Amino acid sequence: MGRKYKEPEPTVGNRLILLLVCLVSCGLVYAFVSAVHITNQRPSALKLESLALDEDRATTIEIFEADNRGCCRGIENLELWGAAVKWGSEFKFNNSEGCCNACKSMCTGKDGPCLCDTWVFCGNRRTCGSKFGECWLKKQKDNLAPGRQEAGEVVSWTSGLIYGKGEGIVGMETEYGTLHIKLFPDCAPHSVAYILGLLALHHCAGCHFYRSEGRGQSWDSAGNHINNAAFGPPFALIQGMLEAQGTTFKEIPEEDCPTIRRGSVAWIGSGPAFFISLANHVEWGRAYTVFGSVLPEDMDIAERIATLPTKSDVWNNVKVSVLEKPVPLSIQRIKKRQDI
Template sequence: MGRKHDEKSTILYNRLILLLVSFASCGLVYFFVSAVLTKNSSISLSGSSSLALVGEGGGGGCCRGIENLELWGAAVKWGSDFKFNSSEDCCNACKSMCTGNDGPCLCDTWVFCGNREACGSKFGECWLKKQKDSLAPEKQDGGPPGEENYWISGLIFGKGEGIIAMETEFGTLHMKLFPDCAPHSVAYILELLALRHCAGCQFYRAESRGESWDSEGNHIKNAAFGPPYALIQGTLEAQGTTFKKLPAEDCPTIRRGSVAWIGPGPEFFISLANHAEWKHEYTVFGSVLPEDLHVAEKIATLPTASDVWNNINVTVLERPVPLSLGRIKKRHED
């Protein structure tokens, strides 16, 4: 026997209510996470959210590039004779020329033509190249006005390459960049590096590992996830420059030493601990070399003042620490 029409309506109505409640619950969770991370347009971080990321970033699993960009450089593989079906395959072909033990890669740039209609006979061409200066890659000049650039390009940094200095009065933090995982982010950092100054770049928040994480950044069982939240936070926006929001890129699990954007930037943080509780939220574009993390730890012990950002207790530096970006004077190992 079939149900009466009004019974069906009641069931459908109840199901709709349950669905709306589910959406509302998700919305509340998202709102809480955002509140945990935001102070006005800046974002703070705490360990009580469900934000985290997968894998370490900068690893062999990433193969991202920038569309509508043609990087130049000396060819080590000619694309007219070297073709693939995807940009990932082209990127991996470049990566295969990095053993990981022999220092710099024989290939540090890949350029792929992946638009079948626009590329025509060039479709699938994979050009592998080597830059004179991997921190200032050469770009091909644009074509005639109105003509679209249909290439996609990426960088690969081998062992001892792609490391820049974040200089502060308390010491230098050497950071390995991850262009294969966060190409847009790294392109922005290289633009800042070319300016040879970063007026306005600074650390303004500092929180130690407290009693929640050990010296290796591992969370102590049954301990709280903060406060303090084991990080130093700042901004990478040079005065006099126009900052454009960065797209979300690879979001691995935050590890001790991870350098990541907060939202689309230019606010960023360096993690002093492993934050598995933060999940897939932050674009990681680099990592501080382990031997330099004592500098970040020192900054985390500087005098601070308590503040509340969207109902989250944080500590901000009484005196912000200016930082500048520079090239390293000698090669460092990863």
């Protein structure tokens, strides 16, 4: 009769190997489950004024390259006024983008002040009639308070603003300093129109920051993500509300949504909640309308706000840090700066 094979007794070394295998396996499972849990916090949470990782929107380094694309957006059914620098009856295009780019070409910053800061295009064949394609290039007396001729569904014109070097800068004033913000009307015209409306009120009662989260151990001082670090929390942002008391807020349509960079100022959903990013957030993809950017020299003010005392809260299953004391803010006019 054959001799029965006897299993060898586990040695101490074998036990250690088995233990390590178990630990590594458990760790991988935990990492996978955690990643699924975090990334399932969809941008729908933004309607509850929350920000979290969305893996479906995150792409590769191609996002950064695409950020260099130019914007040429305007507001339909709006005719902006101003002194004409190019008569539309003699200057026509097939689309509004051509008209916008013609204005931009007169505002390169290489030949002194912008000769054109406003474009007006008639693009509705039925209602424009013989004026279809007309592109009027104009110059405002005050491009932070542009003249408006007509607005509404009966208006056939589409209009847009162009801000050149040193122009289109507003101040977000707080007790910790003023954040100078360059507005992007060519990328987010509806958003910028709303900000200019707040500026015209000469007050922003009720506007404030209410959430602050630093860069933690996930991003360096330049806003670059650190390899193998988590994507939050904390999420490297300060978040607030831009809605003046006594006014009726109208949801802002989605506009240009580039990759969020350090200094980006963007809406959460359709507003009026917004945030200023303290880091480059490739992982968020193109999820948010960006309507401006904080000047680099003012980011220390945003960082200061991010260090203020907070308390923990949970929004839509996402852990956040809420300011113990909200920081009031106001929108201020800033004189033109030649160095920007």
